[in-house]
Amino acid sequence: MVWxxxxxxxxxxxxxxxALFHALHQRRAPGVTDLSPARRSILIRFDARLxxxxxxxxxxxxxxxxxxxxxxxxxxxxPVRYDGPDLADVATAAGLPVEQVIALxxxxxxxxxxxxxxxxxxxxxxxxxxxxxPRRGTPRVAVxxxxxxxxxxxxxxxxxxxxxGWNLIGSTDxxxxxxxxxxxxxxxxxxxxxxxRAD
Amino acid sequence: MRIEVLSxxxxxxxxxxxxxxxxxxxxxxxxxxxxxxLRLANRLVDNREDAPGLEMTLQGGRFRFGADAVIxxxxxxxxxxxxxxxxxVVQGGxxxxxxxxxxxxxxxxxxxxxxxxxVRRGExxxxxxxxxxxxxxxxTPYPYxxxxxxxxxxxxxxxxxxxxxxxxxxTVSDHSNRQGIRLLGDLPxxxxxxxxxQPSEGVAxxxxxxxxxxQPVILFVDSQTTGGYPVIANIASVDLPSVAQLRPRDxxxxxxxxxxxxxxxxxxxxxWIANAIR
Numbered sequence: 001m002v003w004x005x006x007x008x009x010x011x012x013x014x015x016x017x018x019a020l021f022h023a024l025h026q027r028r029a030p031g032v033t034d035l036s037p038a039r040r041s042i043l044i045r046f047d048a049r050l051x052x053x054x055x056x057x058x059x060x061x062x063x064x065x066x067x068x069x070x071x072x073x074x075x076x077x078x079p080v081r082y083d084g085p086d087l088a089d090v091a092t093a094a095g096l097p098v099e100q101v102i103a104l105x106x107x108x109x110x111x112x113x114x115x116x117x118x119x120x121x122x123x124x125x126x127x128x129x130x131x132x133x134p135r136r137g138t139p140r141v142a143v144x145x146x147x148x149x150x151x152x153x154x155x156x157x158x159x160x161x162x163x164x165g166w167n168l169i170g171s172t173d174x175x176x177x178x179x180x181x182x183x184x185x186x187x188x189x190x191x192x193x194x195x196x197r198a199d
Numbered sequence: 200m201r202i203e204v205l206s207x208x209x210x211x212x213x214x215x216x217x218x219x220x221x222x223x224x225x226x227x228x229x230x231x232x233x234x235x236x237l238r239l240a241n242r243l244v245d246n247r248e249d250a251p252g253l254e255m256t257l258q259g260g261r262f263r264f265g266a267d268a269v270i271x272x273x274x275x276x277x278x279x280x281x282x283x284x285x286x287x288v289v290q291g292g293x294x295x296x297x298x299x300x301x302x303x304x305x306x307x308x309x310x311x312x313x314x315x316x317x318v319r320r321g322e323x324x325x326x327x328x329x330x331x332x333x334x335x336x337x338x339t340p341y342p343y344x345x346x347x348x349x350x351x352x353x354x355x356x357x358x359x360x361x362x363x364x365x366x367x368x369x370t371v372s373d374h375s376n377r378q379g380i381r382l383l384g385d386l387p388x389x390x391x392x393x394x395x396x397q398p399s400e401g402v403a404x405x406x407x408x409x410x411x412x413x414q415p416v417i418l419f420v421d422s423q424t425t426g427g428y429p430v431i432a433n434i435a436s437v438d439l440p441s442v443a444q445l446r447p448r449d450x451x452x453x454x455x456x457x458x459x460x461x462x463x464x465x466x467x468x469x470x471w472i473a474n475a476i477r
Contacts, residue, residue: 004353005403005433006461012400021223033219034228036401036424043401045222048436048462049469115225116399116425122225123399177225184224 001057007048011060012041017113018189022071023063032056037114037188039123073111073189078157080106080148080194084168086136090150093133104128105169105194110155112190120159120177120184124192127153139165146171148194155194159184170194200312201265202324205294208260211318214307216249222401222424232377232420233305233443235472236274239338240309242476243271243286245330253308253318257446259297262308262324266291267331269311273338275303275444284338288331303343303444339475344441346452350461352406352430357392364388364407364431364453369415373447377421380445387413391429402426405434405442407453417442435461437468 004010014020021037024044031051036043046056082102091098110124126132127150135151140163143149147158149166158164159176176185186192214237217230231237231254238248246252253260259277264270270287272279278298281287283306289295297306312329316322355361363386372381388409395411402408406418408428417434418426419442434442435456445451456464 002353003351003458004430005405006350006436006458006465008403010353010400025223034222036222038400038425039398041400043222043403045219045403048465052462053458114425115223116401117225117423119224119226182218182221182226184226188223 001060003053004043008043008045009053009056010041010043014040014042017042018111020060020064021188023066024060027063029056029059032059036116038116039113071189073191074187075191075193076186077193077195078172078174078185079197080170080172081197081199082170084148084170086167087169090131090133090167090169094131096130101131101169102196104131105150105155106196110192112186112188112192114188115184115186118159118162118177120186122156122176122184122186122190122192124155125153127155129153133167135165136167139163143168144171146173148172200268200326200329202268202310202326203263203265204318204320204322204324205261205263207318207320208255208297209258210256211260212254213251213314213316213318214254215251217420225424227421227424229420231307233274233307233440235341235440235468236305236307236443237309238472239284239341239475240271240273240307243273243284243336243338244269244309244311245333246309246311250309251314252310253314255297255306255308257304258299259306260318261297262295264289264291264293264295265323266329268326269330269333270295271309271338272297272306273309274306276301277303277306279306284340286333286335286337288333288335300446304446305443336476339477341440341475343444344438345449346454347438347441348435348456348461348464349407349432349453350435350456350458352433353400353403354392354429355432357429358388358431359390361431361455364415365455368450368452371445371447371449371451375445375447377419379419379422380417380442382415382417382451384414388415388431389413391431393429395429396427397429399425399427402430403433405436405439406430407432407434419443435464437461437464
């Protein structure tokens, strides 16, 4: 565990980040305000007026050995039109017909490993090796909200108009983040499927 | 009671102390950039410390009060038509004018009651259950600093040399906002681990990231919740209000302190806040 600031610590080199995230989530400790998982780490923010590093570390150690059964996560289906501007480039890079790229992307059940970058932006994996095309050399200044992209073994949906370098293969009307309610469609640990739609 | 927005200034918004507990959804806690200034303003008008107030940046604004009200303005040294850091009782029809700032970049207006609405020219802000009299008090002006205390950060041990961070006098870039404060220096920080890019991880408030160009960025209250640049150090929480008051072209230095010292200073600051109103 690394002390990342005077009010946070970072648990690194986790093999099963989501299991620890859920264990910590289920047994909150006094003064801990936020858990921020990434692919292999969790940043824990706390209020130093209420607790301190040593107490938080103790709590993490207890949760690590507690063996809480990992939650299977909800299954979320996201309808997608495979009409993205980079779909042909992805097919070329993968050496596959476009239909095959779509079939591979849509036939995989993804895990939402973590959210970051922007409210509601879920990093989903793992994209099948055959279509795991690296991000574009030059990022776009503005990617439209609802764009579905691939970057290596990760896929995701841009919840808002944002800059971005992912290969855009489709688009969705699903609301990934509702600013009015503060709700996100996907949470860490959820399972996600993309369902092709024709129109 | 209503407050008419005659002129909203440049970046005026309603802010409270933020909403933690959602970084796992990619949502930053947000809240007032200078939380100490908002807390003091609220205390001066007998609000809860976490009540929403107006955060103004670089340019204040003009506001007309529809009825008598109890107000206070804190934070940077703005030119205002009321004394700063003081409880003020204004009468119905009073026009509050807040212009530019001599030092600092943000000020906070608190009004007794519960504030809601949108800060836009011609709109009315609504104050529920507003008092019209109050004990008149003053707040000791907060001692904002240009030498910022830092602790080690997530990747400090991976940097071959911390000297450029300490020895450089950094200049605050024009491209600074609530997401991040960009710093420019003559000696970029070289040798960032991983060539300056690594897998995304959760980032702490006040993390000092070093992108490949070696010019550091302080991640601030509206920053992304994850980041992929190595973190050389982290602003000590006690100096986050001072970060909030940095203006473009200000010059700053960093001073490394221990975690124990950072905690001691934070608790000392809490005691200072408790005693700052007289």
